[in-house]
Amino acid sequence: MSHPMVVLQEIVKRFGHNTVVQNLSLDIHRGEFLTFLGPSGCGKTTTLRMIAGFEQPTSGRILLDGESVQDRPAYERNVNTVFQSYALFPHLTAYENVAFGLRVKRVPAAEIDRRVKQALRLVQLEDFAKRKPEQLSGGQKQRIAIARALVNNPKVLLLDEPLGALDQKLRKQMQVELKHLQKQLGITFIFVTHDQEEALTMSDRIAVMHHGVLEQVGTPDEIYNRPATAFVAEFIGETNLLRGKAIERTADALLVECEGFRLTAPLQADIREQEPVVVAVRPERISLSLSPADTPERICLPARLSERIYTGAFTRTVVTLADGKTLVSHEKTDELLPVGQGDSLYVQWNPAHAVVLKP
Amino acid sequence: MKSSVTTSPVRTETPAALKPKRSRDYGRLWTIGPVVVWMGVLFLLPLLLVLAVSFFSRSTFGGIEPPLTANNYIRFFDPLYYKILWVSCVLAFTTTILCLFLGYPFAYVVARAPVHLRNLLLLLIIVPFWTNSLIRTYAWIVLLRTEGVINTVLKALGLIAEPLPMLYNEFAVLTGLVYTMLPFMVLPLYASIEKLDKAYLEAAADLGATSWQTFWRVTVPLTAPGIMAGSLLVFIPSLGLFFIPDLMGGSKAVLIGNLIKNQFLTARDWPFGSAASIILMALTLLFIGGYLAVTKDKEGKGLT
Amino acid sequence: MRLSFAGRLGAVYAALIYLFLYLPIAILILYSFNKSKLNAVWTGFTVDWYLKLFHNSDVLEAMNTTLIVAAVSTLASTMIGTLAAVGMYRYHFRGKTALDAMLYLPIVIPEIVMGISMLAFFAQLKIPLGYLTLIAAHITFSVPFVVVVVKARLAGFDKSIEEAAMDLGATPWQTFVKVTLPVIAPGVIASALLAFTLSVDDVIISFFVAGPTSPTLPLKIFSMVKFGVSPEINALSTLMLMVTLLIVVIAERIRLRKS
Numbered sequence: 063m064s065h066p067m068v069v070l071q072e073i074v075k076r077f078g079h080n081t082v083v084q085n086l087s088l089d090i091h092r093g094e095f096l097t098f099l100g101p102s103g104c105g106k107t108t109t110l111r112m113i114a115g116f117e118q119p120t121s122g123r124i125l126l127d128g129e130s131v132q133d134r135p136a137y138e139r140n141v142n143t144v145f146q147s148y149a150l151f152p153h154l155t156a157y158e159n160v161a162f163g164l165r166v167k168r169v170p171a172a173e174i175d176r177r178v179k180q181a182l183r184l185v186q187l188e189d190f191a192k193r194k195p196e197q198l199s200g201g202q203k204q205r206i207a208i209a210r211a212l213v214n215n216p217k218v219l220l221l222d223e224p225l226g227a228l229d230q231k232l233r234k235q236m237q238v239e240l241k242h243l244q245k246q247l248g249i250t251f252i253f254v255t256h257d258q259e260e261a262l263t264m265s266d267r268i269a270v271m272h273h274g275v276l277e278q279v280g281t282p283d284e285i286y287n288r289p290a291t292a293f294v295a296e297f298i299g300e301t302n303l304l305r306g307k308a309i310e311r312t313a314d315a316l317l318v319e320c321e322g323f324r325l326t327a328p329l330q331a332d333i334r335e336q337e338p339v340v341v342a343v344r345p346e347r348i349s350l351s352l353s354p355a356d357t358p359e360r361i362c363l364p365a366r367l368s369e370r371i372y373t374g375a376f377t378r379t380v381v382t383l384a385d386g387k388t389l390v391s392h393e394k395t396d397e398l399l400p401v402g403q404g405d406s407l408y409v410q411w412n413p414a415h416a417v418v419l420k421p
Numbered sequence: 422m423k424s425s426v427t428t429s430p431v432r433t434e435t436p437a438a439l440k441p442k443r444s445r446d447y448g449r450l451w452t453i454g455p456v457v458v459w460m461g462v463l464f465l466l467p468l469l470l471v472l473a474v475s476f477f478s479r480s481t482f483g484g485i486e487p488p489l490t491a492n493n494y495i496r497f498f499d500p501l502y503y504k505i506l507w508v509s510c511v512l513a514f515t516t517t518i519l520c521l522f523l524g525y526p527f528a529y530v531v532a533r534a535p536v537h538l539r540n541l542l543l544l545l546i547i548v549p550f551w552t553n554s555l556i557r558t559y560a561w562i563v564l565l566r567t568e569g570v571i572n573t574v575l576k577a578l579g580l581i582a583e584p585l586p587m588l589y590n591e592f593a594v595l596t597g598l599v600y601t602m603l604p605f606m607v608l609p610l611y612a613s614i615e616k617l618d619k620a621y622l623e624a625a626a627d628l629g630a631t632s633w634q635t636f637w638r639v640t641v642p643l644t645a646p647g648i649m650a651g652s653l654l655v656f657i658p659s660l661g662l663f664f665i666p667d668l669m670g671g672s673k674a675v676l677i678g679n680l681i682k683n684q685f686l687t688a689r690d691w692p693f694g695s696a697a698s699i700i701l702m703a704l705t706l707l708f709i710g711g712y713l714a715v716t717k718d719k720e721g722k723g724l725t
Numbered sequence: 726m727r728l729s730f731a732g733r734l735g736a737v738y739a740a741l742i743y744l745f746l747y748l749p750i751a752i753l754i755l756y757s758f759n760k761s762k763l764n765a766v767w768t769g770f771t772v773d774w775y776l777k778l779f780h781n782s783d784v785l786e787a788m789n790t791t792l793i794v795a796a797v798s799t800l801a802s803t804m805i806g807t808l809a810a811v812g813m814y815r816y817h818f819r820g821k822t823a824l825d826a827m828l829y830l831p832i833v834i835p836e837i838v839m840g841i842s843m844l845a846f847f848a849q850l851k852i853p854l855g856y857l858t859l860i861a862a863h864i865t866f867s868v869p870f871v872v873v874v875v876k877a878r879l880a881g882f883d884k885s886i887e888e889a890a891m892d893l894g895a896t897p898w899q900t901f902v903k904v905t906l907p908v909i910a911p912g913v914i915a916s917a918l919l920a921f922t923l924s925v926d927d928v929i930i931s932f933f934v935a936g937p938t939s940p941t942l943p944l945k946i947f948s949m950v951k952f953g954v955s956p957e958i959n960a961l962s963t964l965m966l967m968v969t970l971l972i973v974v975i976a977e978r979i980r981l982r983k984s
Contacts, residue, residue, distance in 0.1 A: 149883060463862075
């Protein structure tokens with residue numbers, strides 16, 4: 063009977079002629095922290111708003127805890143939202159903001175008081191109950207917004223870029239707190255962000271969206287190390303993309319030829335022989351050396367050093383291949399290869415760390 | 422009212438697919454419905470009625486009757502009538518110019534006054550703006566009439582032997598109009614001058630402009646929206662304020678507002694009065710259209 | 726702070742304009758306390774004219790009419806206008822531009838055109854002129870102003886707080902009453918004050934739609950002025966000025982506190 067908490071079935075959303083979400087299907091599990099990640103305009107917020115009930119899907123179904131809810135208005139769905147702008151009611155105190163949902167549901171006064179105080183304690187703002195939103199700092203508003211949503215015991219908590227307005231330091235702190243809160247309460251969190259680092263840090267699973275299409279769903283590790291599409295590879299972290307062609311398909315592997323090298327990669331069902339492909343390699347997987355690799359399995363290409371940019375723990379090193387194509391490598395700053403600009407060197411990587419994708 | 426707007430929670434037997442659409446349509450109906458019905462029936466319909474009446478003929482007893490005719494409009498080109506329109510326009514225009522010249526330096530000084538004084542100074546402009554224009558007109562009659570305050574004072578001081586005839590002429594009408602309309606000019610001017618970033622003036626000075634050049638080349642162009650809005654807010658009502666010519670101009674000043682009023686109440690020629698109203702409104706819309714085109718103020722924000 | 730020559734010139738000029746704006750009104754108020762009925766010579770202080778006013782049944786009747794018309798039309802126009810502003814803010818619908826224009830027109834066209842058009846309308850429908858027509862007309866010219874004022878307040882309104890209310894389980898009606906209305910309340914109150922002043926002060930439109938038996942105070946003043954200047958008119962005008970002043974001060978306090 064353990065059905066998923068939220069099921070999105072073939073969701074399509076159009077605004078006029080503009081298709082914002084294209085045929086999205088996704089199961090979100092009980093107690094999961096799932097993040098919709100993508101650039102602005104990719105349809106992630108619209109998807110969240112459809113789950114909340116602020117938008118109706120043009121077609122498709124939304125199941126919440128097994129019940130079909132796509133035609134129910136927001137106020138009849140047991141989900142709550144933490145808004146990007148917090149959306150605290152300016153005319154009500156922090157306490158009354160948190161109590162709002164319980165009051166409109168006509169919960170008995172004594173219970174309201176108990177639950178509101180508990181929620182305020184949860185976000186450590188018991189002493190700020192009497193303040194109006196304008197008297198609270200950004201981080202405090204944020205916590206009140208979370209308390210206001212959680213006090214209703216929602217089945218799912220929706221968070222629409224809730225940390226976007228906070229400064230860097232507070233943001234990191236809130237990321238940890240939110241994750242901690244989610245584990246403690248065991249509530250399903252659906253989080254929307256365009257910040258890939260935030261998504262990687264907090265999520266159990268990430269759903270990457272682009273132009274209304276769900277590009278990939280997976281754990282942060284899968285998304286980072288085994289991107290399913292060129293877009294995912296490029297959007298999450300930095301990556302090197304090399305153009306090539308699939309030349310041979312065997313039972314479980316694919317032989318790919320790029321300019322200057324060949325590699326074998328696990329078979330991708332939808333890539334056929336003679337089709338163009340891209341090979342994605344993360345900069346930290348690329349190492350630099352003065353002499354060619356000693357093991358033939360490693361890919362090794364001659365190059366020249368073009369540029370080095372110091373970024374702290376690692377240095378971003380740009381090298382140029384014989385054909386003029388540039389690659390980026392992340393070198394440990396205290397183990398830099400002793401070469402200067404324009405010097406010859408070799409770049410090499412383990413083909414197992416490369417991912418073959420459709421362009 | 423509450424029960425008709427609130428929708429009960431969805432139960433399984435309710436056709437759920439209809440629910441959200443219905444509740445949203447209720448919202449639309451209850452918010453937009455009343456204003457559309459009210460303004461449609463009591464503003465638009467009467468206006469269309471006047472348009473229709475303007476094409477009828479006057480019946481013997483002051484009503485309207487067929488045949489349909491354009492005579493009411495043709496009649497307006499009789500010198501007797503179009504001169505009234507012309508004189509009204511000239512008077513409204515003069516009022517506008519006088520208000521602008523009196524009001525601009527005034528608005529400028531107020532907008533540049535120290536911040537702690539500005540709210541009070543602004544309040545002192547808003548009070549006359551909200552004050553009944555009839556009472557403000559009456560105040561001038563108290564001053565200007567033959568036994569009025571000015572003549573009494575001048576006589577007491579021995580400056581004049583006979584009272585000056587200051588009321589019941591065009592000068593009096595113009596005084597009344599300028600006095601009544603001045604706040605309508607000053608407020609939009611104040612708004613646009615106050616918004617003006619001082620950095621522009623400093624930049625102009627930095628580039629070597631004298632304060633006179635800065636005024637004409639920077640301040641005036643940047644406050645042009647206020648000038649336009651103020652001018653329109655003075656010009657249009659000046660055309661229709663019939664009681665100022667009535668009370669201060671005696672029988673000498675018949676303006677378009679008085680003409681319309683008389684056709685409806687005294688002469689009981691409704692078709693002709695309607696035609697005059699339509700012409701006045703067309704003229705007004707022409708000016709507003711021009712204003713909107715020049716200032717690109719799409720929502721008419723400067724005027725409201 | 727020392728002012729430059731230009732600054733001093735400006736201050737003097739501004740003072741002169743304020744004098745121009747206020748001197749006639751000040752004299753009007755002053756003479757409402759003058760004993761002499763006939764001329765402008767000051768003969769002594771009295772409040773007789775005010776007392777006489779309160780024994781003048783015509784004036785009391787007109788006062789009554791004005792207050793009833795203003796109260797009813799303020800209530801109705803504030804309700805219609807506030808709902809309209811909220812609806813226009815919240816929803817997209819066909820004909821929105823046309824509605825905008827229909828609400829914009831009454832503000833900009835000469836009042837006399839509205840006055841005669843309503844007169845013609847009521848006459849065609851054979852509705853006798855009186856309270857009913859006055860109230861209807863006053864609602865009509867007030868609604869667009871209410872919409873403008875409330876809309877201005879809504880312009881700074883964060884739409885997501887309405888969504889937040891619905892998200893927390895409030896129905897659209899509960900959202901309107903518990904969230905939207907309290908937040909825009911200063912705008913609604915300001916618009917009601919404006920509607921009240923417009924109604925109390927209106928001359929031109931009331932002139933056409935008030936029957937001979939139901940003049941409002943401004944119309945009463947109009948007909949009294951036609952017969953000449955009298956201290957009674959001064960007293961009546963002074964009273965009306967005080968009402969306006971009171972309303973303006975309240976409106977300004979709301980505006981300053983909230984902005």
